[in-house]
Amino acid sequence: MNTTPEDAAHVTPQDTAYITPEDAARTLNEIRTSQARLIRSRPWFPAWYTTGVALYVTGIQFLTEPGTPVAATSTGIAVLTLALAALVLTFAFRTRHRPHRALVTWKILAIFATWLATAIALCLVLALALSDISYARTYAALAMTAYMTATGPLIARHITNRMAATIEAAR
Amino acid sequence: MTELDPLIHAPARLRIMSLLAAVEEADFAFLRDETAVSDSVMSKHATALETAGYVVIRKGHVGKRPRTWLKLSPKGRQAYKDHITALQDIVARSGMSLTPDQPHPRPQAGEVRNRQPADRHPASPRSTG
Numbered sequence: 001m002n003t004t005p006e007d008a009a010h011v012t013p014q015d016t017a018y019i020t021p022e023d024a025a026r027t028l029n030e031i032r033t034s035q036a037r038l039i040r041s042r043p044w045f046p047a048w049y050t051t052g053v054a055l056y057v058t059g060i061q062f063l064t065e066p067g068t069p070v071a072a073t074s075t076g077i078a079v080l081t082l083a084l085a086a087l088v089l090t091f092a093f094r095t096r097h098r099p100h101r102a103l104v105t106w107k108i109l110a111i112f113a114t115w116l117a118t119a120i121a122l123c124l125v126l127a128l129a130l131s132d133i134s135y136a137r138t139y140a141a142l143a144m145t146a147y148m149t150a151t152g153p154l155i156a157r158h159i160t161n162r163m164a165a166t167i168e169a170a171r
Numbered sequence: 172m173t174e175l176d177p178l179i180h181a182p183a184r185l186r187i188m189s190l191l192a193a194v195e196e197a198d199f200a201f202l203r204d205e206t207a208v209s210d211s212v213m214s215k216h217a218t219a220l221e222t223a224g225y226v227v228i229r230k231g232h233v234g235k236r237p238r239t240w241l242k243l244s245p246k247g248r249q250a251y252k253d254h255i256t257a258l259q260d261i262v263a264r265s266g267m268s269l270t271p272d273q274p275h276p277r278p279q280a281g282e283v284r285n286r287q288p289a290d291r292h293p294a295s296p297r298s299t300g
Contacts, residue, residue, distance in 0.1 A: 019258070024261040028258050039194075098194060167193070
């Protein structure tokens with residue numbers, strides 16, 4: 001295709017794609033800064049999600065307490081499972097600007113897994129310690145829910161801060 | 172050596188690509204606001220990137236409001252990485268540092284600072300199909 005003088009007059013530096021080292025460095029810094037700011041703007045996971053999952057576990061413990069009528073147990077578990085499904089779907093489809101999976105390194109997963117394991121361990125230890133009383137597992141799961149609600153936002157923020165730091169370190 | 176991609180070299184497009192590179196997907200309004208462009212300009216950029224196969228556009232609703240989400244395609248992510256690598260190469264060859272607390276070297280007296288032929292990286296034509 002021939003280029004007319006009119007076309008040539010509209011050629012901009014962007015069209016020819018050249019850049020000085022100074023501009024390249026500035027561009028890279030701006031990219032890293034804006035990416036890090038975006039990642040830091042939201043926690044990795046919303047606290048309502050982990051709290052909701054913990055409440056589901058608590059509900060299951062409550063409904064499976066010995067002596068609970070079978071009808072109540074089965075109905076309750078069905079309702080709770082539907083609520084959990086709604087929670088998961090909401091998380092999957094309504095969470096905005098989730099960090100790209102490339103940022104989820106094994107170190108990030110290790111932090112999350114450690115936090116989760118701590119919550120589960122707390123629940124188990126309490127359930128065993130309170131085994132002499134009724135609804136021991138429910139109380140233990142409630143304690144786990146409280147722990148996850150209190151510490152979840154901190155962990156989620158810590159994780160996104162680490163992700164942002166990784167981006168910034170790539171300079 | 173990778174070369175600058177003319178399709179994402181424009182500041183607004185590079186900003187869109189870089190934001191999309193950091194997340195799984197982002198909505199149109201957010202990208203428009205972050206890029207500080209109008210709806211129509213953002214729409215043109217999105218369409219150009221989609222035509223090139225760099226971006227996947229998904230339309231849906233949140234409640235009754237229509238929403239548009241964008242995400243990088245694998246081809247777009249690779250193009251973005253290549254472009255970043257090209258920028259890093261330009262900086263590396265100049266001996267400059269990307270660390271903010273290290274001052275960039277100033278050109279010596281008599282040195283031509285901008286747009287030296289050696290600093291130019293004309294982009295190779297790329298398939299946008």
